[in-house]
Amino acid sequence: MTRLRSSALALIAMLWVVAMPAYASEIDSKSEVESNIESDPLEGMNRRLFWFNDRLDVYIIEPVGKGWRWISPQSVRTSLSKFFLNLRFPVRFVSNLIEFNAVGAGEELGRFSVNTTVGILGFFDPATGWGLEGTDTDVGLALGRWGMPPGPYLILPIFGPSNPRDTLGLIGDTVLSSGPSLISPAVGAIVNGGELINLRAELVPVIDDAKEASFDYYVFVRNAYAQNRRARVLSENPDEAEPIEDDLYEIYDDE
Amino acid sequence: MIFTKSMMTNSRLAIALWASLIALPVCAEDARTVVTQTMDDVVKVLSSPDLSIDARRTQLEEIAYARFDFERMSRLILARNWKKLSPEQRDEFTVEFKKHLSTTYGKRLNADTYRNETIEVTADRKEKNGDVTVKTKIIGGAADGVLIDYRMRQSDSKWLVLDVIIERVSLVQNFRSQIQELISESGVSKMLERLREKNAQAMAQAS
16 A cells, blocks of 8 residues: 555656656747646647546446436435535545644534534535535645646546646545545445445536537546636635636737 | 707707616616526526427527627637638637537526526626626535626626636636637637537437
8 A cells, every 4th residue: 555655656756757847848838829727748648548537437437327326316316425525524624724724624623523413424414504614625725725836737547637736635635535444445445436426426417518518528628627626726715716817808809 | 050059959968868768777787687687587487387398498598699798708719719710700600609508508408407496696796807707606406506607798788798607617718728729730610610510419419
C-alpha cells in the first residue's frame, strides 16, 4: 500500500516535470481565442485515456448504474447519496482545516454529529434544516484556495478528469475517506462500489444529455471540469461562484 | 409661427409622454423580475396536465425565443472566429445554434421528467459591464440544489438571457471551447456541417 502510494506520487511528480514545460510553452504561444483555463498539452494521451474510461463506463459501470436506477425509487437513491456524503465527512473536515476555516470545520463536525445520530447514519439530513448547510470543499479545492495552480488537464485512468493539483487532492481524499476500508477490505469495497454505482445511476440523464448535446464530448467535459473547479476554488460560499472572466462577454467587432 | 412651433413642441411632448408611459412597465422590469417571471411561465407550462406534448414544446419554445438573445450568444460563442465567417455563415450559425438549444433543452424540459420541482431565485449581482447575473436554485426532485445562473443583458430596454451557467459551467464558454476546437481542427465549413448533422440527429430522435 505504501509502495503503491509512493509510486503514485512518483507518477505525479513525473507528470509535473513532463507536463509543466509543455504547459508553460502553451501559455506563451496560446492561440488568441482559446481560454487558458483549460490548457491541455497532453491532449493525445488524454483523449486515449478518456476513450478507455468511456468504454469502461459504457460496458460495465453504466449498465449496472442503469439497472440500479431502474429498480430503485428516487427517494432511496437520494438517501444513499446523503449516506455516502456523510461518510466523506473527514475529507471536508480536514480540507476546512487546511484552509484554516475553523467555522467551516465546525459546521462539518456539527453536520456529521447531527446527521449520523438524528439523521440515522446519515441517510437523512436534518442538519441542513437546522442551519448547518455544510461546505463545498475537498483537498484539491483546499490546495487551490491556497493558490496552488491546477496545472494542465489530465485524464486519470478510471478516475477521469483531473489535473496535477486535483490528483494530489484525490490521493488526500482517498486516504481521508478510507475509514470503511479500515474496518475490512470487503466493507471498503462495498462502500466504494455502492457509492460509484449510486452516483452513476443519478448521473444517467446528465451524461446522456452531455453526450448527445455536445459537438465534441471530450472538449465538453474538459471545459466543464475546468470551469467548475475554477469557480469552486474562487468561491468561499458554495452558492457564490465568482464571475467568469469579463472578456467572455465582450462582443468582438468585425474589423 | 411661434404658435405652431409651440404646438408642435407640445404634441411632441405629448407623444414622448405617451411613449414613456407605455414603455414604463418594460423599464421597471428588472433582470431578476424577468427571470422570476420566465421561470414561473416555464413551471406553469410543465405542470399543466392537459397540454399535448407538441403544444407544450411549442409554448416552451415561445418562452425561450422571447427571452434568449440568440444572436448575441452566437457572437460570444464564435468570439474572434466571428470574423472568419461570411455573413451567410454567421446567420446559419445563429439559426443552427438556436435550433440546437431548443431541441436539447426542449427534451430536457418535458413533463415525464417533471416532478414538481420549483425554481427559487436566490440572488442577483450587477456585473462590471452592466449585465446582471440572476442566481437560481432547483428545489426538489433528483436535481435538488442544482445552481443555475442567468447572465442578463439589456437590449432596447428589454432584459435578455446572454448565458446560462449550470453548476458553475457557462454554456457560452463551453460552446466557445468546443466550436474553437472544431474550427481549428477542420475549419469553419466543417464546423457548420457538424452543427447541422448534430441537429438533424436530435430532430430525428425527438420526433
